[in-house]
Structure formats: structure tokens, C-alpha cells
Amino acid sequence: SVEKVFSSKEVPPWQKQLTLRAFVVSFxxxxxxTFIVMKLNLTTGIIPSLNVSAGLLGFFFVKTWTKLLEKSGMLRQPFTRQENTVIQTCVVASSGIAFxxxxxxxxxxxxxVVAKQSTEANNAQNIKNPTLGWMIGFLFVVSFLGLFSVVPLRKIMIIDFKLIYPSGTATAHLINSFHTPQGAKLAKKQVRALGKFFSFS
Structure with missing residues (x-):
């Protein structure tokens, strides 16, 4: 198991997982x-799971960053898989809001504007011009509704029923494998393949 490679390594405290470089790369x-999600949403109406690609690109960018700092002797904190998970979570959450x-x-x-293009139910009751303040409030409701529903669902679905979620499990295995010596080489190949995929879409 890949997990055996990390058995001797101590899990860093949360302060070292939430780093400035993680948030810069996440942004x-x-x-x-978000641009990719919007394009897919407006053209096809569906989006693929972006967990794996977010984890992969997050690893690639921060690993390149830390290698440059290491060569110049300025690296203070090594790149960890927990930091990689923070990047992946932030990217998927922000692009998920767009969808x-x-x-x-x-x-x-x-x-x-859209209602004028239709002849049916074109009245004041069926029209809402979304202002910036209204959209921010709406997005808070949408985001926190998911957050509050996750807590009871986690107990039922993950702890009680021990369900395995394919997307999350695959991402966890992938992030673990990236942080091994062989995984870093594999990540470079996958970044090239991912670049080709996005250039076609």
C-alpha cells in the first residue's frame, strides 16, 4: 500500500497545511x-468530476515552485500531501459554485432580458433581475445548505454504511501516489495528457 510510505511521517498541524502558496495556487x-466549468455548463449542461485534475495540477504547480526554491536554498517548508488536498478542495469548491x-x-x-424572448409566463411574478447583493446571498445559501447537509450524511453514509466514493477515493490515492518518488514522474506525464485534453475541449 502507498500509505506505508507515509507511516513514519508525522501529519503536520493544520496551520502548516493552510499555507499562502496553497491559497495562491488554489486561486x-x-x-x-471556473472558466472551464462555465464553458461546459453553457455548451453541454454537464461537467465531469474535477477532483483528480485539480489535485494533479495543484501538485504540479506547487512541486515546481518548491523545487525552484529548494535549488536556490530558500525552501522553508516541504510540500505535503495535506497541502495538496487543501488545494484540490479549494479548487473543486470554487469551480463547483459556478455550476x-x-x-x-x-x-x-x-x-x-431572457423573459422577453419567451411569450409564455412573461410577467413580473416570473421575473427576477439578479443583482450582485442578491446573488451573493443566494450563493451563501446554496453553499451552506450543502455544508449543513454533509454532517448528518457523513455519519450515515461514510461511518455507518462505510460507503466508498469513487471520485474522492481515487483523488486520495492519486495525491498519495504523487508524493512518492515514482509518483512525481507519473504526475508529469499526466499533466501533459491533461493539457492535451483541455486543448481539445
């Missing part, structure tokens, strides 16, 4: 993935 990848927030379908479908 850049979050913006990139579940309805920016590609119902959020702007309520507006007066």
Missing part, C-alpha cells in the same frame, strides 16, 4: 477551472 486554478450556483442556466434565466 489561480480556481479561476481557470451549482446556476450561472450557466437558471440564475440568469430568471432575468427580464
Amino acid at each position: 489561480v486554478l480556481g479561476v481557470l477551472f 451549482s450556483g446556476g450561472f450557466g442556466n437558471y440564475l440568469f434565466g430568471m432575468s427580464e
Whole structure:
């Protein structure tokens, strides 16, 4: 098991997992993935699971960053798999809001501009011009609804029923394998393949 490689390594405290470089990379990848999600949402209406690609690109960027710092002798903290998980979580959460927030379908479908294109039910009751303040409030409700529903669902589905989630499990195995000597080489190959995929989509 890949986990045996990390059995002797101590898990860093949460303060060392939430680093500035993790948030910088998360922000850049979050913006990139949000554009990809919006394009897919407006053209096909569905999006693939982005967990694996977010974990992979997060590893690639921070590993490159830390290697450059290591060569210059300025590396203070090594890149950990926990930090990689923080990046992947932030990227998937931010790009997920673009999809579940309805920016590609119902959020702007309520507006007066879209309503004028239809002859059915075109009245004040069926029109809502979303303002910035209203959209921020709406996104908070959408985001926190998921957060509050996760706590009871975690107990039932993960602890009691011990269900394995394919996307999350695959991402965890992938992030673990990246942080092994052989995994770093594999990650470079996968980044090239991912670049080709995004250039075609």
C-alpha cells in the first residue's frame, strides 16, 4: 500500500497545511477551472468530476515552485500531501459554485432580458433581475445548505454504511501516489495528457 510510505511521517498541524502558496495556487486554478466549468455548463449542461485534475495540477504547480526554491536554498517548508488536498478542495469548491450556483442556466434565466424572448409566463411574478447583493446571498445559501447537509450524511453514509466514493477515493490515492518518488514522474506525464485534453475541449 502507498500509505506505508507515509507511516513514519508525522501529519503536520493544520496551520502548516493552510499555507499562502496553497491559497495562491488554489486561486489561480480556481479561476481557470471556473472558466472551464462555465464553458461546459453553457455548451453541454454537464461537467465531469474535477477532483483528480485539480489535485494533479495543484501538485504540479506547487512541486515546481518548491523545487525552484529548494535549488536556490530558500525552501522553508516541504510540500505535503495535506497541502495538496487543501488545494484540490479549494479548487473543486470554487469551480463547483459556478455550476451549482446556476450561472450557466437558471440564475440568469430568471432575468427580464431572457423573459422577453419567451411569450409564455412573461410577467413580473416570473421575473427576477439578479443583482450582485442578491446573488451573493443566494450563493451563501446554496453553499451552506450543502455544508449543513454533509454532517448528518457523513455519519450515515461514510461511518455507518462505510460507503466508498469513487471520485474522492481515487483523488486520495492519486495525491498519495504523487508524493512518492515514482509518483512525481507519473504526475508529469499526466499533466501533459491533461493539457492535451483541455486543448481539445
